[in-house]
Amino acid sequence: MSDTFSFLLMAWLDPQLLLLTALGTLAGIYVGAIPGLSVTMAASILISFTFSWDINNALALMVGIYVGGVYGGSRTAILLNIPGAPSAVVTAFDGYPLAQRGEAGQAIGLSTVMSVIGGLLGTLVLAGSAPFLADMALEFAPRDYFLIAVLGLLLVSTLSGKSLARGIFSVALGASIGLVGMDMVTAQPRLTMGSMELLGGIHYVVVMIGLFGVAEAFYQLHNLTKVPIKQKVDKIIPPLSMVLKYLPLSIRTSIIGVIVGALPGTGGDIASLFAYDHAKRTVKNPSSPFGEGAYEGLVAPETANNAAVGGAYVPMLTLGMPGDAVTAVILGALVIHGLNPGPMLMIETPHIFWFTVGNLALANIFLLIFGLTGIKVFSKVVEVPKALLIPLILVLCVVGTYSINSNMTEVYWMLGFGILGYWLKVFGFQMGPVILGVILGPLLDETYRQAMSSVGDSGGQFLLALVTNPLSLVLTTVIALVLLGQTPAKTWLTSQFQRN
Amino acid sequence: MSQKFERVQPGEKVFDWLLLLFSIGVLLEAYRIDGIPSVNSPGSFPVGLALVMLASSVVILVSHRRKRRDPRIRNALHEAQVFLHEHFQPHIVVFTFLAVAYLAAIVWASFYVSTYLFLAVTFIYFRHGRVVSSLIISAVAIAVIYALFTLVFRVYLP
Numbered sequence: 001m002s003d004t005f006s007f008l009l010m011a012w013l014d015p016q017l018l019l020l021t022a023l024g025t026l027a028g029i030y031v032g033a034i035p036g037l038s039v040t041m042a043a044s045i046l047i048s049f050t051f052s053w054d055i056n057n058a059l060a061l062m063v064g065i066y067v068g069g070v071y072g073g074s075r076t077a078i079l080l081n082i083p084g085a086p087s088a089v090v091t092a093f094d095g096y097p098l099a100q101r102g103e104a105g106q107a108i109g110l111s112t113v114m115s116v117i118g119g120l121l122g123t124l125v126l127a128g129s130a131p132f133l134a135d136m137a138l139e140f141a142p143r144d145y146f147l148i149a150v151l152g153l154l155l156v157s158t159l160s161g162k163s164l165a166r167g168i169f170s171v172a173l174g175a176s177i178g179l180v181g182m183d184m185v186t187a188q189p190r191l192t193m194g195s196m197e198l199l200g201g202i203h204y205v206v207v208m209i210g211l212f213g214v215a216e217a218f219y220q221l222h223n224l225t226k227v228p229i230k231q232k233v234d235k236i237i238p239p240l241s242m243v244l245k246y247l248p249l250s251i252r253t254s255i256i257g258v259i260v261g262a263l264p265g266t267g268g269d270i271a272s273l274f275a276y277d278h279a280k281r282t283v284k285n286p287s288s289p290f291g292e293g294a295y296e297g298l299v300a301p302e303t304a305n306n307a308a309v310g311g312a313y314v315p316m317l318t319l320g321m322p323g324d325a326v327t328a329v330i331l332g333a334l335v336i337h338g339l340n341p342g343p344m345l346m347i348e349t350p351h352i353f354w355f356t357v358g359n360l361a362l363a364n365i366f367l368l369i370f371g372l373t374g375i376k377v378f379s380k381v382v383e384v385p386k387a388l389l390i391p392l393i394l395v396l397c398v399v400g401t402y403s404i405n406s407n408m409t410e411v412y413w414m415l416g417f418g419i420l421g422y423w424l425k426v427f428g429f430q431m432g433p434v435i436l437g438v439i440l441g442p443l444l445d446e447t448y449r450q451a452m453s454s455v456g457d458s459g460g461q462f463l464l465a466l467v468t469n470p471l472s473l474v475l476t477t478v479i480a481l482v483l484l485g486q487t488p489a490k491t492w493l494t495s496q497f498q499r500n
Numbered sequence: 501m502s503q504k505f506e507r508v509q510p511g512e513k514v515f516d517w518l519l520l521l522f523s524i525g526v527l528l529e530a531y532r533i534d535g536i537p538s539v540n541s542p543g544s545f546p547v548g549l550a551l552v553m554l555a556s557s558v559v560i561l562v563s564h565r566r567k568r569r570d571p572r573i574r575n576a577l578h579e580a581q582v583f584l585h586e587h588f589q590p591h592i593v594v595f596t597f598l599a600v601a602y603l604a605a606i607v608w609a610s611f612y613v614s615t616y617l618f619l620a621v622t623f624i625y626f627r628h629g630r631v632v633s634s635l636i637i638s639a640v641a642i643a644v645i646y647a648l649f650t651l652v653f654r655v656y657l658p
Binding site for chain 2: 049052165169173183185191193221222385388392394399402403406408411419426427453457
């Protein structure tokens with residue numbers, strides 16, 4: 001028990017970790033707020049610089065960036081009507097009308113406090129649920145891991161794009177990229193197109209930087225000349241009565257945020273949409289009509305997207321399945337540092353888990369401090385023109401990619417993935433499923449082959465095991481239902497059900 | 501009863517056809533691993549993934565039947581013109597060209613020199629002149645990159 005506490009408080013008591021968490025949170029707020037920069041982009045680039053660092057230092061910085069970044073997007077959503085991050089899109093619905101009414105300061109203050117409440121509740125759920133889930137996961141067979149990964153990727157495909165087919169294509173594309181290189185078992189080259197250079201595979205950080213950094217930079221070129229309308233900001237700290245008034249809604253939407261965040265591939269953007277919808281349906285007398293400056297419309301998404309952070313860590317730390325694109329990057333960082341995300345993490349390196357929990361809580365405290373101060377400086381920084389930002393993003397992507405293996409070929413690959421990502425984005429494909437595919441592709445391959453070996457390479461036995469083992473049966477049924485839910489059969493079944 | 505149709509973007513159909521061709525390419529490449537794979541072989545999963553890509557790209561193409569072209573687009577030639585106008589605007593083409601030239605130049609002109617030139621030229625172009633401030637901002641950016649990555653992060657740069 002005393003060990004657990006010492007790991008929990010490690011980031012609070014070590015000055016270096018404290019500083020890195022503070023720096024990460026502050027940087028995250030700006031990264032999340034500046035349109036054109038994203039938390040995933042920052043974390044992807046950062047992972048390459050922190051290769052040689054101590055794991056705790058690297059994690060402290062990334063956790064800070066993640067927590068700050070998810071919140072930071074709301075600031076520009078309120079002030080400029082430009083959400084800095086996808087999770088803040090919904091915040092702009094009521095945040096910007098509030099700013100137009102001259103209540104920008106109060107809106108920012110309230111969103112900060114509610115984000116912190118959501119973040120802390122999400123962390124609490126992580127601390128409470130992850131050890132039990134990890135214990136359960138120890139009983140999982142490779143077949144179950146395979147099914148969980150399939151389910152996760154299917155959910156990503158379903159929820160994150162404009163069509164299931166596009167989502168599934170993105171996931172399969174990512175998984176194929178993840179398989180490039182030598183086979184782990186037979187050392188046979190796979191999908192290398194005869195290239196010797198590809199025998200070592202394509203580093204997923206190269207793909208991440210290309211898809212999230214370069215692709216975004218190219219995409220932002222369409223808005224190069226867009227000039228935001230500035231708002232005046234006054235008193236920022238919200239009165240206690242206001243916080244207490246919206247606390248019940250905040251707790252409800254925190255729960256929504258944690259649950260949605262824990263589903264692989266969903267993250268804060270979908271959590272905030274669900275929470276906003278919940279607020280609209282349940283709040284009978286909002287402070288103003290929704291969409292015209294309702295504080296409830298601000299509180300719900302802001303609490304949920306920060307609560308989703310803790311939720312996203314649950315499957316990542318207990319099952320080795322990232323909850324969203326940022327936790328996919330953090331999972332990569334853990335692997336690079338020789339750790340084993342999944343149920344064994346809690347047994348082999350419990351200090352990493354408890355350190356992360358303590359660190360998330362600390363980052364939320366820093367979020368409260370930085371969120372309620374420095375607004376004047378902030379308004380200046382976020383006005384940095386895209387004409388300056390876009391070339392700088394490309395330079396950072398080059399530095400980040402080169403620093404992985406000091407290899408210029410990887411830099412060219414990164415640009416190639418950036419251009420591919422741009423076109424995919426233009427035609428409605430999401431980058432998150434591709435990245436999750438890259439990360440989970442090798443895991444799917446490995447667990448599938450282990451599962452096959454365990455039944456003597458018999459396809460029939462494998463299918464039988466899917467329905468005879470209770471957990472496998474549950475997972476197979478859920479997968480079938482998710483797939484069914486995307487077909488016309490769902491509409492037919494719903495109409496039959498309603499008729500009866 | 502009126503039916504609502506989703507709009508197809510200029511160039512979307514061509515892109516989706518390219519994805520189908522790409523999926524066929526991946527399938528052929530996966531087939532090369534060990535021919536028709538058994539259920540548990542190095543090629544089984546790549547072939548499976550390629551088939552998933554192929555099937556989903558076919559579904560994407562079939563979904564075009566439920567979509568309609570923007571009524572303002574008159575014919576295929578006009579669609580090509582709109583596509584080029586949207587995605588090949590001069591500043592996008594110039595930035596792409598500068599980015600490729602920058603990456604090519606890093607090898608023979610060193611990282612700092614090529615980065616400075618890339619930033620300076622791009623800033624001047626994007627900001628329609630303002631030469632002096634662009635040169636100063638580029639110099640400051642280089643100084644920050646040096647301090648941050650070479651001194652703090654100790655990253656080896658090309």
